[in-house]
Amino acid sequence: MELIISSSIGVLTAGGVYLLLRLRTFPVILGLALLSYAVNVFLFASGRLAIDQSPILSKYGEATYTDPLPQALVLTAIVISFGMTAVLVMIGLGAFLEADSDRIDITADDGETEDGGRA
Amino acid sequence: MSHGGTLLFLISLMPFIGALLPGIMIRAGRNVCAISTAIPTLIALTMLMVLAPGVMRGEVVQANIEWLPQLGLSASFFLDGLGLLFAAMILGVGLLITLYARFYLSGDDPMGQFFTFLLLFQGAMLGIVISDNILLLLIFWELTSLSSFLLIGYWKHLPEGRQGARMALAVTGAGGLAMIGGMLILGNIAGSYNLTDILRAGDAIRASDWYLTALILILLGAFTKSAQFPFHFWLPHAMAAPTPVSAYLHSATMVKAGVFLMARMWPVLSGTDAWFCIVATTGLVTMVVGALIALFKDDLKALLAFSTVSHLGLLTMLLGFGTTAAAVAAVFHIINHLTFKAALFMTAGIVDHEVHTRDIKRLGGLRHLMPITFVVGTVAALSMAGIPLFNGFLSKEMMLEEASHTDWWNSPYVVPVLATIGALLSVAYSLRFIFHVFLGPVRDDYPATPHDPPFGMWAAPALLVTLVIIIGVAPFLADGIVTAAASAVTGQDLHPHLKIWHGVTPALWMSIIAVAGGAVLLMQHGALEKIWNTLPRPEAKAIFDRLVAVLVATTRAITDVSHNGAVSRYLAIFTTTSVFLGYFAYTSSGLSAPTREMLPVAPVIAVGWLMLIVATASVVVMHHYRFRALVLIGIIGLSISAGFAYLSAPDLALTQISVETVTIMLLLLALHFMPKSTPKESSAGLRARDGVIALGAGGGVAALAHAFLIRDIETISDYHIANSYEGGGGTNVVNVILVDFRGYDTFGEIIVLGIAGLVIYAMMHALLDGPAARRLKNADYDNDRSRDRHPMMMVVVTRVLMPIALVVGLYIFLRGHNEPGGGFVAGLVVAIALLMQYMASGFAWTQERKKIEYHTMIGLGVVIAGLTGVGSWLAGAPFLTSSYTYVHLPPIEEFELATAMLFDLGVFLTVLGAVMLMLYSLSRIARFAGATVNVTPMDYDPSQQDQEEAKG
Known part of the structure; x- marks a missing residue:
């Protein structure tokens, strides 16, 4: 099971990083989404894996529970990463609508202002 | 804390609190603004005078509040003779400058801003001279650089003002950085950042291997601040500032900060060959070079600026000699230079203000038109020349006396001869100030009709020249403060007696030669100037500008490569670096043995895993088709929420699945307005590079995750589980x-x-x-x-x-x-x-x-x-x-x-x-x-x- 999880994290990270290095906004956003998955699972896994040990206290006597703290942290992280993705999407969309291009790189000809400084 | 300590704190705070006032008070008029600047200064000065008698008796007032004790940083102040002398100078001249500036600044100048900057500077400068903690001192040191930047560039519309301000900041700021290094070394050797402790650790510091490094770094800070050769060039360019600023910063206070620091550190750093070689030589060279250039400057303020450079050189040289008598002379000259040079700057400002030019070539004959200014300027200039019965004479005699028996490089002649030449040039430019500005025929082509300024404007310089004469005639009046300050500098109990007549000494002969030679030089000025103008001279500003240009070009070249606007490149660099750092951390530390058994894998999980892997790989391969990629992202999100559910995280599964839905909707909405496909524009090489980076990052993260997954941790969650129901009332x-x-x-x-x-x-x-x-x-x-x-x-x-x-x-x-x-x-x-x-x-x-x-x-x-x-x-x-x-x-x-x-x-x-x-x-x-x-x-x-x- 541990191998499954760590390999999944690895594959998600690799996919995320590859897409992150693309030149257009949309794949970059997708890459970030993949990377968010990877990070969330990574954080979750830092509480170690457990099956059938949900951190819901049992009314029927003693039971073992998995580590609830990483879960609480990851829960908010999932929601926050949605917020981040949304802001990024909006920035990407805005940039595309304003400039009619969804490239993420400033190229030499559109980055330089007249006095030689950076725009 | 003692009563005196509290007062000392208030003194240090007063200018900063006061700085809040002028900006507001300007609305009530220029007089109110000036008065609101003067009041905090006056209060601080009064409090200082309350402390003065004790300090003059040799007591040291201390105040201490722990600030960041872990760093050795405390807000501690102390006031001894040297601090008292400087604090009195800063506050006293500050008052006079406030009065002068009230009349100097025109109605168009934002006066509130000016006085705010002035008080900020005053507070910073005051902080330097009473800090007992060298880290605190460094903070104030940098503050003076910053506030003087604001003051020099006060006339923002003048390009010279802006360039001068920038140059001053670059030079003094760079020196300040060097000094931070030196001070930290010093603190480490002494084991404390408290000045009083460091002053006691002189022997250990001089014996340390790091002594020379610390010395050079600290001197770099002091020399840049006090405009010593070869860093003297910024001072003349700082003259673009309004004259009150020049009079305050560039004659009386800020440029003396370097001298103050050398005096403060004198018991610790002086007395070695290195100290003598560096400090005395630099001072000597600066004194002669500054005086020589001053003689040929036509701009009144430039003349005074180079004369200041020269006099600062003189002070540096005296401190460099390392003898107590020289230290006494230095302290005395600090007072004298303050009185005559501030008066001279104010005189130059008055001339500029009333005649609308300060070009000596366009002046002359002003004595009948501006009699008061003439008297004030003449007295101050004669003192600068070192004519008897004015205070400049006394300290110059002491300097020449010290120079006359100082050997340099096994030669007894070098120092006396050069010192005499310096004094001679000093006489020449001082007399030039009198003769070419005030004497000579009245001209008919002044840019404006010259007349004496209102009382408020000449009151301050007049007060200063009164001091010049009083000290010059009755030097014993200054005995007390010189004794206190010199004792504080040297750390010994000194009892100097200042007097006019020392008998016929070598110094007297040197003085006579200087005055006579100076007069001759002035008579030949026209001819000498022709020769001077034909000589090739390095133009400091051009060299500085070229240096800056090279620096800017280099940094721009580096920036253009690393920050060329390609976000993908930054990300690639960042990811690669992170991977390498991770690899470095992994190889340089051992891993403990695994402690956890791996959990078994159910077949359905294996299928889910396969789905996730295939979906991720497909997103990467098919990301050009954006809708398809979105669908695949949905699959990945769902598999992950299933995984959460399986691995005992039902809350996460619920959140993930609902967030997933919303995210996909959001992306779909956005995609409506965007291109539906991504063009294939990366070259195969680039894709391969990105692939390698991505695999490296993925492999690294997977290895890391696996490494911790098969090892146990200590968790703090037991507390949460135990208290969830009883403390929080919930079972989830x-x-x-x-x-x-x-x-x-x-x-x-x-x-x-x-x-x-x-x-x-x-x-x-x-x-x-x-x-x-x-x-x-x-x-x-x-x-x-x-x-x-x-x-x-x-x-x-x-x-x-x-x-x-x-x-x-x-x-x-x-x-x-x-x-x-x-x-x-x-x-x-x-x-x-x-x-x-x-x-x-x-x-x-x-x-x-x-x-x-x-x-x-x-x-x-x-x-x-x-x-x-x-x-x-x-x-x-x-x-x-x-x-x-x-x-x-x-x-x-x-x-x-x-x-x-x-x-x-x-x-x-x-x-x-x-x-x-x-x-x-x-x-x-x-x-x-x-x-x-x-x-x-x-x-x-x-x-x-x-x-x-x-x-x-």
């Missing part, structure tokens, strides 16, 4: 952590989410006001549109589903405290239910039925969560302490009411509001892009069918 530990144990975190997080929603809303509005709006209006999206945008099936089903979804949301919310669920998930579920209405029945239709604005909802949520937290204060408990009770209302089963639930309601509202606001904003753009408004829930109204058919 994750939810209790969120709303109770770590409620403050959650509070912050919902605020972040709310802000994200508002940011998107604001960006949408900004977009619709800009060029994007035109593009949207002109774009043709009709081809993308479905013919039946609101299919009946969907409308009906979503209407039916709406109440069910809301009840599910409510249920998830209510059970959250004990079972998987809670505010986050409930908010998302309700958001999805509402979104379905938007999608099925159309934007306008839904919008019309919306009763509450989404911003309001975000605000309400945050307020409710916050008030819940505040509520616990009423119960006398810390912020966000929860309390709960069980309620039994027949016929419903017993249930729990907890304040945490109220908090969770806040979370719910914020999440709902933020998510809805985000998607609403994107939909608004669609409206702008020409999507038609539907009045009816369906494009096609079934009830109208018959009529349509009838028409058809």
Whole structure:
């Protein structure tokens, strides 16, 4: 099971990083989404894996529970990463609508202002 | 802390507090503004005078407040003779300058700003001279650089002012950086950053291997500040400042900071060959070079600036000699130089102000037109020349006396001869100041009609020249303060007696030679100037500018390579670096043996895993087709939520699945306006490079995850599990952590989410006001549109589903405290239910039925969560302490009411509001892009069918 999880994290990270290095906004956003998955699972896994040990206290006597703290942290992280993705999407969309291009790189000809400084 | 210590604190604070006043007071007029500047200075000066008698008796006033004891930084001050001398100079001249500047500045100059800067500078300078902690001293040191930058560049419209300010900041700032290094070394050797401790550790410091390094670094700071050769060039350029600034900073105070520092460190650093070689030589060279250049400057202020350079060189040389007699001479000359040079600067300012030029070539004959100015200027200049009965003579005699028996490089002649030449040149330019400005025939081509200024303007220099004469005639009056300061410098109990007549000594002969030679030199000035102008001279400003240009070019070259605007390149560099750092950490530390058994893998999990891997690989391969990539992303998200559910994280599974839905909707909405495919534009090489980076990062993270997964940890969660029910009243530990144990975190997080929603809303509005709006209006999206945008099936089903979804949301919310669920998930579920209405029945239709604005909802949520937290204060408990009770209302089963639930309601509202606001904003753009408004829930109204058919 541990191998499954760590390999999944690895594959998600690799996919995320590859897409992150693309030149257009949309794949970059997708890459970030993949990377968010990877990070969330990574954080979750830092509480170690457990099956059938949900951190819901049992009314029927003693039971073992998995580590609830990483879960609480990851829960908010999932929601926050949605917020981040949304802001990024909006920035990407805005940039595309304003400039009619969804490239993420400033190229030499559109980055330089007249006095030689950076725009 | 003692009574005196408190006073000392107040003194150090007074200018900074005072700096708040002038900016406001200028509204009440220029006089009030000047007075409000003078008052804090006057108060500080008065308090200083209260402390003075004790200090003169040899006491040291101390004040100490621990600030960052871990760093050895404390706000500690001490006042000894040297500090008293300088503090009195700073505050006293500060008062005179305030008076002078009131009349000097014209009505167009922002006077409030000027006096604010002036007080800031005064506070910084005062801090330097009374700091007992060298870290604190360094802070004040940098503050003087900054505030003098503001003052030099005060006339922002003058390019010389801006360039001069920049140069001064670059040179003194660089020196300051060097000094930080030196001071830290010193502190480390002494084992304390307290000046008093360092002053006691002189022997250890001089014996240390690091002595020379520390010495050079500290001297770099002192030399740049005090404009010593070869760093002297910034001072003349700083003369672009208004004259009050020149008189204050560049004669009396700031440039003396370097001298002060050398004097302060004198017991620790002096007495070695290195000290003598560096300090005395630099001072000697500066003295001669400065005086030589001063002689040939036509600009009055430039002349005075180079003369200041020369005199600072003289002071440096005296301190460099390392003898107590020389130190006494230095202290005495500091006082004398202050009096005559500040008066001279003010005189130059008066001439400039009244004649509208300070070019010596256009002046002359002013003695009849400006008699008062003439007297003031002449007395001060004669003192600078070192003519008997003026105070400059006394300290110059002492200097020459010291020079006459100082060997340099085994030669007894070098120092006396050069010192005499320096004095001779000094006489020449001082006499030139008198003869070429005030004497000679009255001209008829002054730019303005010269006349004496109002009393307020000449009062300050007149007071200073009165001091010049008093000290010059009765030097014993200065005995007390010179004794106190010199004793503080040397750390010995000195009793110098200042007097005019020392008998016929070598120094007297040197003086006579200097005065006679100076007079001859002035007579030959015209001829000498021709020779001087033909000589090639290095132009310091040109060299400095070239250096700066080279520096800028180099940094720009580096920046252009590393920050060329290609975000993908930064990311590649960043990722690669992170991977290498991780690898380095991995190889340089050993791993303990694994302690955990691996869990077995169920077959269905293996299938899920395969799905995830294939989906991820497909996203990478097919990301050019954006819709397809989105679908695949959905698959990945779903597999992950299934994984959470399997691995005992039901809350995460619920959150993930609902967030997934919302994310996909959001991306779909955005994709509507964006290109539907990504062009293939990366070269194969680039793709290969990215592939390698990605595999490296993925492999690294996988290895890291695996490494910790098979090892145990110590967790703090046992506390949460044990106290969840008894302390928080809930059995769902994750939810209790969120709303109770770590409620403050959650509070912050919902605020972040709310802000994200508002940011998107604001960006949408900004977009619709800009060029994007035109593009949207002109774009043709009709081809993308479905013919039946609101299919009946969907409308009906979503209407039916709406109440069910809301009840599910409510249920998830209510059970959250004990079972998987809670505010986050409930908010998302309700958001999805509402979104379905938007999608099925159309934007306008839904919008019309919306009763509450989404911003309001975000605000309400945050307020409710916050008030819940505040509520616990009423119960006398810390912020966000929860309390709960069980309620039994027949016929419903017993249930729990907890304040945490109220908090969770806040979370719910914020999440709902933020998510809805985000998607609403994107939909608004669609409206702008020409999507038609539907009045009816369906494009096609079934009830109208018959009529349509009838028409058809």
